[in-house]
Structure formats: structure tokens, C-alpha cells
Amino acid sequence: MKEKRFTRPEWAWMLYDFTTNAYATTMLAAIFPIYFNTVLGQNTLGLQLKGYAASFVMLLSAISCPVLGTIGDCRGMKKRLWAVFVFTGAGLTLCLSFVNTWQLLLAGYILSNLAYNCAVLFYDSFLTDVTTPERMHRVSTWAFAIGYLGGGVMLLILSVILMAMNGISNPESVKIAFALTAAWWIIFSLPMMIRVKQTHSSDKSIKEVTHNLFFQLRGTIISIINNKGLLFFILAYFFYIDGVGTVITMATSYGNTLGLSSTLMIAALLTTQIVAVPFSILFGKLASKFSAVRLITVAIGVYICICIIAFYMGYSIETSGAGITYDSAINHGQILFWVMAGMVGMVQGGIQALSRSQFGQMVPRERSNEYFGFFSIFSRFASILGPFLMALTTGITGRSSFGILSVIILFIAGGALLLSGRKHINAL
DSSP states (O other): OOOOOOOHHHHHHHHHHHHHHHHIIIIIISHHHHHHHHHHOSSHHHHHHHHHHHHHHHHHHHHHHHHHHHHHTBTTHHHHHHHHHHHHHHHHHHHGGGOOSHHHHHHHHHHHHHHHHHHHHHHHHTHHHHSOGGGHHHHHHHHHHHHHHHHHHHHHHHHHHHHHTTSTTSHHHHHHHHHHHHHHHHHTTHHHHHHOOOOOOBSSOHHHHHHTHHHHHHHHHHHHHHOHHHHHHHHHHHHHHHHHHHHHHHHHHHHHHHTOOHHHHHHHHHHHHHHHHHHHHHHHHHHTTSOHHHHHHHHHHHHHHHHHHHHHHHHHHHTSOSTHHHHHHHHHHHHHHHHHHHHHHHHHHHHHHHHHHHHHHHSOGGGHHHHHHHHHHHHHHHHHHHHHHHHHHHHHHSOHHHHHHHTHHHHHHHHHHHHHTHHHHHTO
């Protein structure tokens, strides 16, 4: 049977991923982490501070998302709150173009990242408004493919700017990158602002919801606990998405700490974006033949291999000494970073997209924002644990290689929970 074309609301919703991936590429993965390390000096302090900052952002997000999610289910509130965080986040990103100290850079990163995460909460929950349950896997994976295309285009543009302006060591080139990211965020949010509407909502007024907020949240928690499939899935998601997020946000900080070339790392991340586009779509097609749970489990296995390779790469450089041996380890490390970038591109979009659509299929549509608020709790609290675990292990051992190796614990825990509860999850 031929698949129907995407509707205008579906296209508008998917296009917002064009902005989220561009922000993630600039602020979470490539430009900001390397620049922040450059400002502080090439040592483990930059990695540790960014790790703790990322954990703090996710803590604030995790606390606020359930409340925002519940309020967002009121008629007309979901889109309004989403727009507020979009404009706030873009404005804060633009402000980074005017700061020079590492303290203000870190503060701007925390605040813009917080707005970004809150906007993503409402964006994710709109999946139940723009499409039907049977189309969710396809729409979600295509959105991630479009997102990686956006991230790739942004990274390519920024690479050209950086090469023309002597790289990230030139503050002016980084300021242009921040301003461009802010403008990109606003421009590609416009289709969703125009085309997407909240079609499913609660009948309760904002006053009624806020007055009974605690009891409503308590009821949702109880319903999740009593639903074995939902409980197993969200607990597994807590762990494995933590590992995914840590790899995204800490990869370039890790490579920069080891002494890898910033230019080559950015080029490798561009490879990730390119590879992720077709593989995200492939995951969506495979989801119609195999269960999403099975595909997510395969992706977890690939991530475990990535962590092992990253540890080997880092440990080889850290123990290589000086001279020819060190230069050889660095060159080998550059090659391995490219290999890992390709591996991440193969599974990153698929595991994120199928997790979102799988959850969207499992929750009541009229309360999707509230449930996605709890979905965000688990992903945000998970993203506290990963960077913190990596930063703490690096601090204790003095080696960032052991920090990246510690992330493997999260993937193993998530995979074990997913396999244990797959019968209950697939039954929903």
C-alpha cells in the first residue's frame, strides 16, 4: 500500500527539527564546547564545568516540565508557551554574541539551553496533534532526518565562516555563529507558528488545572506506575537516552581535552549529520516491519561499541607519553573519532525518533503534553546523571577516557530494562 503524502501541519511540525538540530550542533555539540574550552585553556576544567552546567540545566528542566506540560494541555496554551520559549531561547543565544568572559558564556549557555529544552517539550507533544498514531513513527523519524539536514547545513555554513576567520580561536567568528543560530531558530519556527494547531486539549481551565496541579500530577504518576508497559519503557528510556545525550553534549569537549584537532572534529560531526539523514528515515521504514523496541535495542548495542572505542582512543592518547608515540596516538585518535561519528550518525536519529513516537502511541492524546512532561522528566534527569557521571569519573581518575567509559553503564541498564519489559511494551 502506497504511503500518503505528508500534510501541511506534518511538514510544518517536522521543519521545527531543522532549528533544534542547528542549536544542538552549535551550542551542545560543536562550537560552544570547543570555544568554551579554548577560553578556559585546554584542560579538563572546561569539560567538568560544562558537564556540571549541563546537569544543572537538565535538573531545572526536569522540575519545570511536568508543571508546564500540565498547563500546556489547557486549550490554546501549548502553542503559546512553546512560542514564548522559542523567542526567549533565541534571544538569549543572540546575547552570547556580546559577552566575553567564561562566566557570562556559561550563564548564557545555561539559560538558553533551559529555554531550548522547554520549547522541545511542547514541540514533542504536538506530535499527537499533527498526525495519527499509525503515522507517528514515520513522521517522527522524518522529522529527525530533516533535523540532521538542518544541523548539517548549519555546521557547513559555520565551518566556512570559521575557516575564513582563522577558526574558533577568533572570538568574532564564534559570535557570528551564535547570532546565526539565533536567527535560524526564529526563521524555521515560523511554519509551525502558522500551520500547527492544538487539536487535542483538556476541558479544564488554567485556573482549575493550577489549583489542582499536585493532585493531577499525582494521578498521572500513579497511572504510569500501574501501566507496566509504560513504566518499563520510560525507565529504560531514562537510562539509554542519558547515554545518547551525554555522547552528543560531551563528545567535542572530550576530544578537545585529548588534544584532537577542532577543525577535524567539526568535520567529523558534519559526517554524523549527513549519515543520520538517510538512516533516520531507514529506521522509520524498518519500524513498520520490526517493532520499535527491537530497533531501539539494536541502537543501544551500537552505542555500547562506541563507548568502548572512545575509551580505547582516549586511553591510548593519555598513556602515549610524548614525541612520535604521542603524535601517532593523536593521528589514530582522529581516525577513530571519524569512525565513531559515522556510527553515531547511523543510530542517533533512529533511537531518538522511535522513542518519541513509541511514547506518543502509548499515551492519551488529550493529555499528551502532561505525559510528555513526565517523558521530559526522565530524559532531563537522565541528562543530569550522564554528564555528572562523566565529569565526576574524570575528576577522580584524572583521565577523561575513564569518564567516557562510565557512560556504558547507562546503556547497559537501559537495554536490560527494555528487554525485560518488551512484552508489556509491545502489548500496548
